[in-house]
């Protein structure tokens with residue numbers, strides 16, 4: 001039965017990890033193209049969860065059905081922030097400016113949410129709410145399963161977009177060599193706006209999925225923002241596949257951890273492993289350098 | 291104005307407070323190859339960056355085909371047909387050779403002619419066709435320069451600015467690229483402005499040349515005149 005619990009925990013972990021992976025991936029994409037670490041990615045997720053909540057509350061839209069709308073709204077929101085605030089704060093030498101900007105923006109967004117929605121938990125029920133399927137003795141929550149499936153589809157779409165579309169090629173080109181992109185006539189500013197917008201839209205998809213079985217409150221982005229940083233650090237900043245694997249790994253670690261040591265110590269375990277990874281990684285890198 | 295194809299008149303460029311280019315004037319006619327030579331830090335790259343819109347000029351003018359071009363917007367210059375093949379190649383290392391080339395075709399016209407241009411490029415550099423699905427970052431330096439040159443050609447330039455194409459390459463590869471570039475210039479009327487530290491090679495390739503010293507154009511003339519110039523012989527040709 002113990003192993004049954006473990007397998008159950010692993011399955012749950014993979015599903016939670018899907019969210020981390022997606023947020024991590026969006027963080028990575030923004031970093032890859034603009035070379036900025038976007039400290040408000042967690043809050044983007046929070047905003048998208050409130051958007052999902054509003055669509056549910058006022059239009060009665062199921063979180064899963066709302067995904068396309070949430071994605072578009074978040075894309076526009078992200079692109080707007082990029083063109084109005086971030087572009088203006090990027091200095092050519094050093095980017096502490098942008099770093100502080102994204103940090104503050106995160107705090108600002110959660111406080112606006114606090115003002116508008118108070119600190120109460122808000123939920124949006126999906127049609128699959130509380131449904132459970134039993135496979136080989138394992139109980140799997142249907143919203144999580146559907147959510148995970150959607151996250152996989154979203155990830156695949158992002159990969160295909162990057163690989164085959166003109167925009168995707170321009171995004172890759174700009175991330176690999178900004179000067180090269182300029183001299184080939186790529187409108188790098190447009191690419192930046194799209195990238196930030198797509199990053200926000202990805203967080204939006206994750207947020208809508210999360211809303212189907214979780215609740216939103218103003219500081220919900222904290223948890224996920226921090227997690228997504230752990231994810232990209234584990235997987236290597238800039239590596240998309242790394243972020244995916246890192247996200248799933250972290251999710252599994254959390255759920256298995258809380259099964260083994262109890263939910264109260266989950267975070268302790270996560271951060272302990274994170275610190276260990278940081279130290280080990282630095283050691284390995286130092287050895288590589290010789 | 292005397293109405294040359296490309297006319298650069300008294301341009302000044304500053305990086306912050308530091309001025310690095312002073313009243314630089316030069317011109318190039320259609321199908322002409324013009325060399326811009328000088329020692330390290332003379333301002334050669336800055337000059338071609340200014341002419342391709344990559345950096346802003348603080349005063350002076352760039353007039354191409356009768357049209358006044360404002361700096362700071364590379365894409366606009368490209369749409370007019372002025373394309374820079376930058377120093378250090380600046381390829382996209384984790385994209386294939388083919389993707390690198392494709393990216394160079396940015397205007398509508400260039401995109402429409404993409405297939406033909408690529409066919410031409412593979413005729414000039416059969417090696418690139420063999421390697422078209424290889425990541426550009428894994429190519430040899432010479433092959434990378436071929437890709438850089440070809441990527442610029444994908445944009446269907448009327449004026450091609452080449453910044454130190456010979457940097458770190460074997461002489462025979464540079465000769466290859468220069469030979470092909472010259473052929474295109476003479477057959478299709480492509481204007482080329484080439485920046486080089488290897489003065490001998492540059493003057494052999496070019497019709498005319500300018501010498502840039504500390505941000506000022508000090509000597510100009512046809513390649514033969516410059517080759518015979520005592521000062522240039524002493525300073526750059528090493529005898």
Ligand SMILES: Nc1ncnc2c1ncn2[C@@H]1O[C@H](COP(=O)(O)OP(=O)(O)OP(=O)(O)O)[C@@H](O)[C@H]1O
Pocket residue numbers: 305308310328329330331332333334335336337377487
């Ligand atoms: N972005 C920049 N900011 C500040 N100064 C710059 C910048 N780019 C170039 N410079 C300065 O401008 C001067 C001219 O540089 P430029 O790159 O045009 O020289 P160059 O002739 O191309 O030299 P090289 O042969 O080494 O390529 C140099 O003194 C350089 O330090």
Ligand SMILES: [Mg+2]
Pocket residue numbers: 334335336377453454
């Ligand atoms: Mg230079």
